[in-house]
Amino acid sequence: MSFLDLKNVTKIYPNGTKAVHETSLSVDEGEFMVFVGPSGCGKSTLLRMVAGLEDITEGDINLDGKLINEVDPSERDVAMVFQNYALYPHMNVYNNLAYGLKNRGIDKETIEQKVNDAAKLLQISDYLQRKPSMLSGGQRQRVAMGRAIVRNPKIFLFDEPLSNLDAKLRIQMRLEIKKLQQKVGVTSIFVTHDQVEAMTLADRLAVINNGIIEQLGTPIEIYDNPKSLFVAGFIGSPQMNFLDGNIKNKTLSAEGFEIKDIDSDFEGEVKLGIRPEHLSQSENSLINLKVDLVEQLGSDNLVYGHLKDKKDFCYRCPGNLTIEKGADLSLNIENNKYYIFDKSTGKRVN
Amino acid sequence: MKIKPLQIIAHIILILGVLLMVVPIWISFASSSHDSVTILTEGMKFHIGDQLARNYNEVLNEKGGWSEEVTAAKMFINSFIMALGIATLKVVISAMSAYALVYYRFKLAVPIFWLIFITLLVPLEVRIFPSYKIVSDLGLTNSYTGLILPLVASATATFFFRQFYKTIPDELLESAKLDGANAWSFFIDFLVPLSKTMIAAMFIFMFVYGYSQYLWPLIMTTAEEYWTVVMGMKIIYTESYEGVALPRTAERFAYIILSMIPPVLVVVFLQKWFIKGLIQTEK
Numbered sequence: 001m002s003f004l005d006l007k008n009v010t011k012i013y014p015n016g017t018k019a020v021h022e023t024s025l026s027v028d029e030g031e032f033m034v035f036v037g038p039s040g041c042g043k044s045t046l047l048r049m050v051a052g053l054e055d056i057t058e059g060d061i062n063l064d065g066k067l068i069n070e071v072d073p074s075e076r077d078v079a080m081v082f083q084n085y086a087l088y089p090h091m092n093v094y095n096n097l098a099y100g101l102k103n104r105g106i107d108k109e110t111i112e113q114k115v116n117d118a119a120k121l122l123q124i125s126d127y128l129q130r131k132p133s134m135l136s137g138g139q140r141q142r143v144a145m146g147r148a149i150v151r152n153p154k155i156f157l158f159d160e161p162l163s164n165l166d167a168k169l170r171i172q173m174r175l176e177i178k179k180l181q182q183k184v185g186v187t188s189i190f191v192t193h194d195q196v197e198a199m200t201l202a203d204r205l206a207v208i209n210n211g212i213i214e215q216l217g218t219p220i221e222i223y224d225n226p227k228s229l230f231v232a233g234f235i236g237s238p239q240m241n242f243l244d245g246n247i248k249n250k251t252l253s254a255e256g257f258e259i260k261d262i263d264s265d266f267e268g269e270v271k272l273g274i275r276p277e278h279l280s281q282s283e284n285s286l287i288n289l290k291v292d293l294v295e296q297l298g299s300d301n302l303v304y305g306h307l308k309d310k311k312d313f314c315y316r317c318p319g320n321l322t323i324e325k326g327a328d329l330s331l332n333i334e335n336n337k338y339y340i341f342d343k344s345t346g347k348r349v350n
Numbered sequence: 351m352k353i354k355p356l357q358i359i360a361h362i363i364l365i366l367g368v369l370l371m372v373v374p375i376w377i378s379f380a381s382s383s384h385d386s387v388t389i390l391t392e393g394m395k396f397h398i399g400d401q402l403a404r405n406y407n408e409v410l411n412e413k414g415g416w417s418e419e420v421t422a423a424k425m426f427i428n429s430f431i432m433a434l435g436i437a438t439l440k441v442v443i444s445a446m447s448a449y450a451l452v453y454y455r456f457k458l459a460v461p462i463f464w465l466i467f468i469t470l471l472v473p474l475e476v477r478i479f480p481s482y483k484i485v486s487d488l489g490l491t492n493s494y495t496g497l498i499l500p501l502v503a504s505a506t507a508t509f510f511f512r513q514f515y516k517t518i519p520d521e522l523l524e525s526a527k528l529d530g531a532n533a534w535s536f537f538i539d540f541l542v543p544l545s546k547t548m549i550a551a552m553f554i555f556m557f558v559y560g561y562s563q564y565l566w567p568l569i570m571t572t573a574e575e576y577w578t579v580v581m582g583m584k585i586i587y588t589e590s591y592e593g594v595a596l597p598r599t600a601e602r603f604a605y606i607i608l609s610m611i612p613p614v615l616v617v618v619f620l621q622k623w624f625i626k627g628l629i630q631t632e633k
Contacts, residue, residue, distance in 0.1 A: 080524070089544065103531060
């Protein structure tokens with residue numbers, strides 16, 4: 001049995017809303033697991049059930065070989081970092097860190113040492129006497145992490161902790177969280193709706209939609225091999241292009257072009273997915289793109305244009321290529337990297 | 351800096367307001383330092399007279415009442431105990447009941463809250479006979495418990511605490527739970543320190559409320575040793591002159607001035623918190 005084990009976990013709220021459907025998942029010791037999905041998909045609910053802040057309607061949660069369904073949150077030995085940090089506003093940083101330890105009846109010297117160690121690790125030693133209201137966003141974030149670290153819990157739970165920070169700080173804290181987790185080596189679950197955060201932090205990633213884990217795997221697995229239309233659309237930036245198409249006799253026709261000998265026996269209506277970065281300009285073109293708009297990011301250009309019916313088709317090309325608005329581009333798919341999904345079920349068929 | 355006409359007008363209004371508040375108190379104080387004959391023949395005074403020490407000493411230490419045993423000093427102590435008891439218990443009980451109403455999500459929380467709230471429509475004066483009956487059946491007449499207990503439930507304070515607790519983010523409770531806080535320690539370690547400005551403000555209101563109670567102590571106490579200041583104002587100096595004696599106007603003024611001191615002290619000591627509690631919530 002792995003370190004954290006969720007078995008057929010279901011959450012139904014008293015008003016009948018089903019937030020999580022029979023979800024099973026295991027997290028290994030020391031692993032950094034990320035739950036990613038759009039807001040309202042049930043990822044936070046799942047995390048809160050692990051923390052003990054939500055009742056489990058059905059199913060079992062095991063932590064370190066012990067069933068914790070009915071265990072009180074304080075007894076579960078989990079630490080959580082909240083979206084708005086939930087620092088104790090009337091206590092200084094030292095007491096914010098020490099409060100959980102005091103409640104455990106740990107003696108004063110040990111507490112002092114643990115708090116000082118955690119503060120040193122997070123570089124907040126200078127602020128120990130300050131109140132949270134006197135700290136900047138990044139410092140508050142560190143204090144919230146310190147409060148989690150100092151207890152030396154079995155598992156860290158992060159509930160979108162970076163979403164209140166500005167873009168630059170978010171990237172910096174993202175890096176720090178990853179480094180810290182590697183240094184401390186504590187099993188962690190991180191909830192986010194930001195797919196870049198998810199990709200960069202995760203050892204493994206669970207893409208959640210409508211209370212169901214759509215796909216579970218390493219970030220690269222999920223990027224390279226999305227199993228459903230939802231995952232394909234959610235992971236990757238800019239988003240994957242989707243074209244309506246039809247398969248007959250192993251030939252896919254969409255938007256005025258055909259792909260022959262596809263690796264699928266599926267017949268019927270499909271969605272063809274192509275990532276903007278898997279396109280390149282070539283002579284023997286497959287797709288003819290009429291350019292409407294070019295976003296120059298420096299390293300890359302994002303070219304938006306239209307096909308026969310499809311609008312806002314995106315093509316990502318190196319920043320040194322000059323592309324004018326109104327140009328006609330002939331594009332090919334590199335290495336046959338395209339994805340075909342059943343239009344009715346959203347499942348991958350190639 | 352140029353002073354605008356509007357500012358002058360504003361200041362005039364403010365100064366008038368201040369005078370309106372201060373002048374009567376000053377007149378009372380000045381008049382309390384003359385002897386009663388002067389006041390009766392010449393009217394109220396604006397300047398300090400020579401009887402200050404004598405009048406105040408007399409008021410504080412003269413034994414009055416029917417049995418000629420109770421002094422004003424004793425009444426001050428009684429009033430202080432009563433007001434302190436009422437204010438303390440009101441704050442404690444209201445804070446705790448608001449805590450229960452906000453954080454224990456039982457089905458009847460909302461109906462119970464409204465039930466508490468509508469008791470605002472039934473002040474003590476309206477329910478004074480049933481209250482008296484209960485207190486006297488319990489044998490609590492002529493005791494501090496009897497003076498304090500029927501007045502300790504407060505819908506107003508419960509309401510204010512409830513509204514305040516509702517603004518405290520849920521994450522704080524959840525985070526505290528994960529840190530091992532139980533129901534009691536969340537109240538003591540979080541809600542009490544977070545609402546200390548609120549507590550101070552409520553304490554002042556309730557102290558003044560308790561201090562100025564008149565009807566309840568009047569009905570409740572037959573023994574003079576439990577008389578309160580507000581009762582004494584009426585009783586002592588109407589009882590103690592008989593026919594031929596002159597009304598003791600100067601002593602009355604001294605008594606009034608003295609009776610104002612305890613609430614003023616409470617306000618002065620707690621005003622820093624009081625103002626904070628009214629204008630901001632520390633979160």
